Amino acid sequence: MKTKLVTPEGYKKLKDEHDHLWFEKRPEITKIVSWAASLGDRSENADYTYNKRLLRQIDRRVRYLRKLLPELKVVHYAPEQEGKVFFGAWVEIENEAGDTKRFRIVGPEEIYGDQKDCISIDSPMARALLKKEVDDVCTVTTPAGTRDWYINHIEYRQAFKQA
Template identity: 90%
Template sequence: MKTKLVTPEGYKKLKDEHDHLWFEKRPEITKIVTWAASLGDRSENADYTYNKRLLRQIDRRVRFLRKLLPELTVVHYSPQQEGKVFFGAWVEIENELGEIHAFRIVGPEEIYGEEKGVISIDSPMARALLKKEVDDVCTVTTPSGKKDWYINKIKYQQAFAKMSAGEQRKS
């Protein structure tokens, strides 16, 4: 089962996607479908067929987002997290071969799309890193065996957390 956690940025992105699809994209496609339907024979009307399919895809995604958004728990930055790996942390790790990877630990709904450098809190790597500190070793079980990773850096996006709190007070 997927964890129902999300960063404030991830929640905003999902909410913005819903609003764009529902208030902008769907009305635009609906107009095209209505126009194409008025032309008569729908069976050979490519505009009608394509846009009707697109409308179904939009509706499916909107239904998914409307069900998902209320179930998510937004995890805000907390000063108690400093120095240890928790949800929302940016982590830099290194193995004994000197390979370095950097990523942010986010909710499973945030790892899709154009976002790079993120891993799901549900991944074996994230689970192994939780509660560890800089210079700790974490062992991750992979299909090819166990691998050790050393934690080089941990940081949190405090500026965004402070900005979000300021925006919330204004609301």
């Protein structure tokens, strides 16, 4: 089961997606479908068929978001988090070979789309890093095997901190 945590930015992005689909995109597509339906024969009407399918996709996503948003728990920054890896942290890690990775630990709903530098709190890497400090070693077990990673840096960016 997925964790129902989300950063404030992630929640806003999901809410904005819902609002865009419901208040802008859906009315626009509904007008096209109505216009295409008024032309008569729908069986060979590409505008009608394509936009009707698009409307179903929009409705499916809106239903999903309406069910999801109330279930999410928005996790705000807390000063007690400083110095340790918790939800919302930016972490830089390094392995024995000198390979480094930098990412933010976020909710599973936030890792899709343009989020290339985020990992889910449910991932083996994030679970192994939780509550660790700089210079700690964490062992991550994945299907590819077990690796040790050293924590170089932990950061909670100011822009994400709540005033």
